[in-house]
Amino acid sequence: MLMEIGSHRSDKPGGRIRQKNEQIIIAAAEAEFAANGFKGATMNNIAVKAGLPKSNIHYYFKNKLQLYIEVLINIIDLWDNALNELDADSEPAAALREYIAAKMRFSREYPLASRVFAKEILSGAPRMKQYFSDEYREWFQRKTEVFSKWAQQGKIDDIEPAHIVFLLWSSTQHYADFEVQIAAALGKKSLSKKDFEEATEVLTKVIIRGIGYQG
Amino acid sequence: MLMEIGSHRSDKPGGRIRQKNEQIIIAAAEAEFAANGFKGATMNNIAVKAGLPKSNIHYYFKNKLQLYIEVLINIIDLWDNALNELDADSEPAAALREYIAAKMRFSREYPLASRVFAKEILSGAPRMKQYFSDEYREWFQRKTEVFSKWAQQGKIDDIEPAHIVFLLWSSTQHYADFEVQIAAALGKKSLSKKDFEEATEVLTKVIIRGIGYQG
DNA sequence: GTCTATATCACGATAGAC
């Protein structure tokens, strides 16, 4: 599903030099795309951040779009795998605690990738049209069934499951995407590990209780 | 506080033609900035969307930055006024219900402006540095006191108020900013009024109960 | 595998005719 969108990527085995340089370039691209978006990003800025001549970027990646897709795939894979672990057989409290913690860990560890994704969606996702297909809808619906089952078992309230998932996504990604505003509100330069732990604690508590789970 | 950042704006009285054209241009700029971000946006695209020659944009607005700031000010004013209405003397349930409804109404009525703001924050807010000053921090802290008072009165749980505010912001703005993803997940082209009402209902219920308010 | 040089085009902004 994700591979389709990135199917043009070079699957060459690649020597150690290639692998290392590609990783350096992707990290640089992540920062540039996060700061300036797809259209605003320049290959030159990426090259400078990577510490490589501009032409080398074109040597390793066909064009700006391919580089961009590469960055997007990384974060989507991460998020999807975390959601796939949500299991209807687990207790809601434990399962949600773990999922929220995982999403918050991503927000802390990969904020740049999260921001690139967010900007793409904000733009109307013109470069991810295939990803948001019927297949996506079906995958999403399977995921929401976890909450439906919990509701049927009387473990949580009967709330439209889709909106619970959106709440989980929005509240956790916010700490990566809006970090500048949050830090300013708290009077800090940037968020510490402790800030993230506090936020995780609050979100876990509020959401688990909010959906009607009775400890 | 907001005016400072936009102090270079032309406060000329302006005839009817000017006022009308300025509004058309701002609406076009909103769409262009939402789609492509500040760096990615082009004055030409704005002109085409506005149905005016490119030079006219420069006639009414000094440059791209001024036009951008204008768009930002609109949405920030809207949001700030809504938050300023949150009153510690009200009952938590009624006050929060109203605030969430207002924020969701903005998400539905002004999604483009919300996205321009979101992209600016995602970029690290380089064009809003003055806005996120000590003054902002103080304003934010005053707003959080509403929740502290409610907690002191035993009306809600003793939860770090800042994170409650972040939750309110993230969960409501998500429906404007990530509309494409949400619509795809729900198998729709775009979100209807009913979708927004359902979401508002869920958020209101989950958050009010989540912070420990006992009806 | 790496870099220089350059072709080609689109950008923001302005000058100046109407």
Added chain:
DNA sequence: GTCTATCGTGATATAGAC
């Protein structure tokens, strides 16, 4: 108040020497 023409800059991408 409106439009055309254009300047100067910086963008993606590639060709080809090393």
